[in-house]
Amino acid sequence: xxxxxxxxxxxxxxxxxxxxxxxxxxxxxxxxxxxxxxxxxxxxxxxxxxxxxxxxxxxxxxxxxxxxxxxxxxxxxxxxxxxxxxxxxxxxxxxxxxxxxxxxxxxxxxxxxxxxxxxxxxxxxxxxxxxxxxxxxxxxxxxxxxxxxxxxxxxxxxxxxxxxxxxxxxxx
Numbered sequence: 681x682x683x684x685x686x687x688x689x690x691x692x693x694x695x696x697x698x699x700x701x702x703x704x705x706x707x708x709x710x711x712x713x714x715x716x717x718x719x720x721x722x723x724x725x726x727x728x729x730x731x732x733x734x735x736x737x738x739x740x741x742x743x744x745x746x747x748x749x750x751x752x753x754x755x756x757x758x759x760x761x762x763x764x765x766x767x768x769x770x771x772x773x774x775x776x777x778x779x780x781x782x783x784x785x786x787x788x789x790x791x792x793x794x795x796x797x798x799x800x801x802x803x804x805x806x807x808x809x810x811x812x813x814x815x816x817x818x819x820x821x822x823x824x825x826x827x828x829x830x831x832x833x834x835x836x837x838x839x840x841x842x843x844x845x846x847x848x849x850x851x852x
Contacts, residue, residue: 713739718750718835719757723842727851731760747826748818754831754838755785755815758808761842762788764849769797785812804844807837 710733713721719735734757741749763782766772775783775791783791789808793800811834817824831838846852 710736711740712736713743715739715743718742718754718831718838719842720839723839723846723852727846728764731757731764731851734760742828742831745828747828747831750831751815751818751826754811755819758811758815758841758845759785759788761845761849762792764851765792765798765845768848768850771795771797785815798848801840801844803837804841807834807841810834811838811841 713736716739718738721732721735721739724731724735734753738750738753738757741747741753762785763772763775766775772782774795775788777783782788789812793805793808814826814830814834818826843852
């Protein structure tokens, strides 16, 4: 009798869990992150909605231990902010190929560092390639998985880069 009750309870629990999974789904839009371990939301608040949403994803993936996702989203944020800098100065043609597509991140960084319209701080100049490298490994290397420590080593640098690029993009 006891085994029968345990089996019945297990089946009911399984059916209940399946019903919950079918009924209660995650939001269709990006949920705000609870914490700000990587990107301070005060830095990006009021800039562009897509910059804020990517920043929430960076923070949320870090908090949940999804470090490859965090570094890939960080890479995306850098790419977006570099493009924003060029668009703010109305020189985006300098970072497009002959078909009008934006260049890949490596070339965006190279052009950003060579650009004469602005001066890039020493720390940001040395950090941009490092951040790209971390994101590239997570995005493209089959055998690489980012760890929390990989991100923790560059947290201060991330903050400096994001703030400087936001200022150059005239978003702050």
